[in-house]
Amino acid sequence: LVIDDGSIDETVSEAEKAGAIVLSLPFHMGGTCAVLTAYLVAVNNDYDFLVKIDADGQHIVEDIPIILRPVLEDEADISISSIFMLGYIGSVRTSLDTISVTGRWFKDGKYIFVVIPHFSR
Incomplete structure (x- = not known):
């Protein structure tokens, strides 16, 4: 899982090429929001x-x-x-x-x- 917090480089395409699930936030929201988003995805998808x-x-x-x-x-x-x-x-x-x-x-x-x-x- 990769949380994209408004990257302007090739982060999203590189992560997708590597097989990662990428969730792009609508705009740069900051590290706290990105981490909380990752936790919510992990909980809702029963990540180990x-x-x-x-x-x-x-x-x-x-x-x-x-x-x-x-x-x-x-x-x-x-x-x-x-x-x-x-x-x-x-x-x-x-x-x-x-x-x-x-x-x-x-x-x-x-x-x-x-x-x-x-x-x-």
């Missing part, structure tokens, strides 16, 4: 997992199996991984929001992989 990544090149798609592993092997209910390591001063507000949910500190919560399993109605 949803992996949240950005399409701006910040995330390495080949790392998806690594972040999926703890959930697939029943070692975790949710898997979150920051792409930043030590030395980065990130968004304090987003990090505080993330720590309040996960109990873990992330340098910048905007740049995380998130795996959320077991979507059902």
